[in-house]
Amino acid sequence: MKLLRLNINKEHRKFWFLIILTVIFGCNQDEELKYNLQSKQVIFTQNGDSLYLLGGVKVNQLDLLKVTIHAKDITSDSKPSEIQVFSIPNDGNGPLPEIQMTGIDSEGKFISSLPALGIQTINHKATLKFISKFNDGEEIIRTFLILPVSPFKLIAPVSVFALIDNVSPITYTINSGNASVDKIKVRKRVNDDGAISEVAGNWGMTGVIPVQGKEYRVGDNVFYQIEVSNGNATATSDWIKIPVLKPEGKYTYLFEMFFGGNPAKGFVDGCWAGVQGGKSFINTVFNYEGASGGTGTFDKNGWNTLYTHIVGSTPIVAYSELMTANYSSTVAAVGSKKDLLTPQFDAANTKNNKLEFYYLCKALGDKVNHLKVFTTTDNVNWTEVANLAEQTTWKKQEFNLPPNVIRIKFTGISGGAGNVQYNTYIDDVKIYGEF
Numbered sequence: 194m195k196l197l198r199l200n201i202n203k204e205h206r207k208f209w210f211l212i213i214l215t216v217i218f219g220c221n222q223d224e225e226l227k228y229n230l231q232s233k234q235v236i237f238t239q240n241g242d243s244l245y246l247l248g249g250v251k252v253n254q255l256d257l258l259k260v261t262i263h264a265k266d267i268t269s270d271s272k273p274s275e276i277q278v279f280s281i282p283n284d285g286n287g288p289l290p291e292i293q294m295t296g297i298d299s300e301g302k303f304i305s306s307l308p309a310l311g312i313q314t315i316n317h318k319a320t321l322k323f324i325s326k327f328n329d330g331e332e333i334i335r336t337f338l339i340l341p342v343s344p345f346k347l348i349a350p351v352s353v354f355a356l357i358d359n360v361s362p363i364t365y366t367i368n369s370g371n372a373s374v375d376k377i378k379v380r381k382r383v384n385d386d387g388a389i390s391e392v393a394g395n396w397g398m399t400g401v402i403p404v405q406g407k408e409y410r411v412g413d414n415v416f417y418q419i420e421v422s423n424g425n426a427t428a429t430s431d432w433i434k435i436p437v438l439k440p441e442g443k444y445t446y447l448f449e450m451f452f453g454g455n456p457a458k459g460f461v462d463g464c465w466a467g468v469q470g471g472k473s474f475i476n477t478v479f480n481y482e483g484a485s486g487g488t489g490t491f492d493k494n495g496w497n498t499l500y501t502h503i504v505g506s507t508p509i510v511a512y513s514e515l516m517t518a519n520y521s522s523t524v525a526a527v528g529s530k531k532d533l534l535t536p537q538f539d540a541a542n543t544k545n546n547k548l549e550f551y552y553l554c555k556a557l558g559d560k561v562n563h564l565k566v567f568t569t570t571d572n573v574n575w576t577e578v579a580n581l582a583e584q585t586t587w588k589k590q591e592f593n594l595p596p597n598v599i600r601i602k603f604t605g606i607s608g609g610a611g612n613v614q615y616n617t618y619i620d621d622v623k624i625y626g627e628f
């Protein structure tokens with residue numbers, strides 16, 4: 194018995210299967226076997242893979258769709274007389290008008306960018322329709338779904354805290370497939386109705402976008418977006434939403450300053466020799482205004498930290514750490530004044546704002562230094578909130594502040610006692626508010 198071996202093309206398996214079933218179950222020996230075989234073969238491949246097996250075709254937004262069409266009449270081995278290509282884009286609300294495509298070369302290769310297919314965003318898609326026309330008048334129609342793939346991989350923080358110094362980074366990676374990238378931009382806006390601005394930076398294919406919480410208010414939503422473009426297309430990420438939350442706990446420090454220890458980094462002015470900045474969510478640098486009215490030398494004639502360790506054999510102990518800021522009574526003339534100012538801070542998001550510091554000032558008879566404390570809401574006009582004189586032991590001073598306060602000024606006034614132990618001392622300055 195001779196066995197007949199058939200090499201059956203995948204495209205024709207279903208037809209042979211029907212033929213065999215017809216022969217076995219549907220025909221008598223005397224009946225004539227009648228069937229029609231499709232004589233046209235049309236196969237589509239992308240990177241060597243059949244589009245039939247792939248189902249929907251996924252293409253990177255920045256890359257190109259490349260399809261090779263293998264079409265012929267298997268009875269005569271002739272190619273189609275014409276191949277037409279149409280794209281039927283869909284913007285998510287339904288199909289849009291067909292777009293007739295061009296550019297099929299002699300080898301049957303079709304190349305197109307996604308925007309040319311009508312796919313403008315990651316939420317669009319398109320149905321690609323190929324019509325192969327043969328000389329005998331037969332037309333073979335094949336359709337495939339084209340789906341865009343985002344080039345972005347983003348990891349965003351869940352939230353960021355307002356007012357306090359905390360950076361939550363957005364990390365990103367851009368995959369452009371086989372295509373190069375020309376430009377990368379990062380945009381930002383605050384809240385839904387905020388103006389969109391471009392974020393400066395040397396952005397690459399991978400990177401980190403810092404989100405600084407203290408730049409925003411409680412209840413804000415900060416949005417970031419990345420845009421990448423090349424000669425094929427422009428891809429834009431969805432807006433990345435980062436809620437701005439209030440810090441944990443009841444209070445937040447708007448400003449905090451300790452004195453003592455080693456000089457802090459960043460204190461470039463000579464007036465701050467020996468001053469260690471504590472943690473500060475706004476700025477750790479006071480501004481010392483000397484005789485010239487500007488930032489002056491922090492010396493024995495005004496505010497200083499030079500006479501807080503030992504006077505003769507008597508230690509002068511700071512309230513905390515090793516040093517404290519003090520205003521001289523030794524050399525400064527009686528009645529002379531000098532100011533020490535906090536940096537400007539934002540108290541608009543807190544309520545029941547308070548100023549707190551520790552104070553010490555001993556008197557020599559009727560010779561006593563004074564400390565006046567002022568607040569301002571505009572950096573021009575100052576309101577006095579305290580006039581302190583003798584205080585023989587360290588005592589915490591606490592004052593309520595107006596809701597729109599932006600700065601505090603300490604004014605030292607010499608009483609002319611002539612000994613450093615009668616200086617005016619302040620330590621652990623804190624400005625805080627309640628959420």
